[in-house]
Amino acid sequence: MNGPSGVPDLVPPRPPRRWRLRIAVSLVTVAALVWGSLEFYDYAFVRCADGVRERGPREECVGVSDGSYPFDDKRLGSLMDRIRRENERVGKSGDPWVALAYFEPMTLGTGDKGWKSIEEELQGAHLAQLELNDPAFGHGDAPQIKLLPANPGHGSRQWRPLVEQIAGMTDGDHPVVAVAGFGQSLGTTRAAVEWLRARDIPMVGSTVTADELSDPRERGFFRAVPPNADETSAVVKHLRARQRKEKDFTVQVVKDRNQEDIYSASLLDGFTRAARRAGLRLDSADFEFMSRMGGVSNALATLADRMCRQAELPDAVYFAGRGRDLRGFIESAAAGWRRCPVDIYTGDDAVGMFFDFPWENEPEELRRFRENWRASEITVRYTALAHPEAAPEMYPGEKNNAYENFRQHYARVFGGAGRLLNGQAMLGHDAVLVAGTAIRRAARPAGKGLVTAETVQQMLGQVSETDAVRGAAGPVDFDEAGNPEGKPLPLVELRPDDQDGYRYLRVLKP
16 A cells, blocks of 8 residues: 555554463463462461461361460460460570471360360470470480471371471471371371371370381381280280189170271280280170261160170170270169179270360269269279389389479479379370480480481481480380380279279289
């Protein structure tokens, strides 16, 4: 086309369409909008606190806290505030520090440990933190240690996002170098342990006793308490000695057949194997139930009725199940003020008989249970993981043994030592003390060695009889599977009396 002068118009050419740039800008814009929306959604609807998010169908606040988020302010608020203050002191000190996560359900539901047990275990863990950070206790002080309560949710069912979060905190200047605690021996606990073990993050169990958590071929999981195999071996030796003295001494077994509860499953398996090795004669009567299922109360009632109506009661009953179910069995056996004078033996979870009663004061239902239990004449004895009165036998000849130091420290910090009979505070303390000792040994005498999850795992593997950790519940040294080597177990009688509910009898050796 020509202009007025007959000269062609110089129309600038249209630039080529830059599709790639437009697409890239669009994608960046969309991504920014999505990211902003996700951030807003996370902050407004999912975020409970820094490091803690709502997870699962119950929308539980799951994650790692430094104590500033208490998970349950009513029950744990005061204790978490103590942990927060110590962690802040460590952070402001200017000294090198590393972190230790404490894996324990803190948003509870049916089947979890009771609130008192959780509180006492965390109290013990905090006491160990204070001892490790104060050179006056003789454990050194470099590096300092932050204690991070870590909640995997009800029944540890949200274990996966929690362990992934912990694994993401194992690098940097202040890494998480170990995990302690682990609540109950459940399938979810086993999954969390296996996941952390595969990533070389060392663990120290406080109250978990299921045998299958340990594996001599794959180190990484250690525990400050004997496994179920030791508990069952010890009680079988005790019962076999009674059977030798009394030729007609009869033993019956109540079996929980729920394989998902790895505590009960390994308790039954361990007792059966130990009885076979020791030649303990067992009655052939079949008493079985399935825990954590509908109708368990009816099943326990039927079992109790069958057992207590026998023409001749057994001299001993081994209850291969949890404390909650044992309470249901006793309530059924004592129905109608029936007398059923049998000696029931069981494992360490016997303390769970009292898990479900309300937190404050002593409720009417607990008083009624005690009265029925007393009238039934049922005796309950269990292999405890810790008991204050066992200390002289754990540390023979020592007046100022490790438990006595722990008791005095507990009294100074928490105002008395009245809650120590069930051993939960001692066990939380010892798990953190063992992990902390490995941290100090990884740092070497000068306290300047590189401390990582791998170096801590190496040092845990070096804890032996010659340099055992002096725990409140007794010395801890590990065998090739990461279990305490031949640690004695207190035999404790649970009583319906209010004042002497945990009566120490003697120590048993596995």
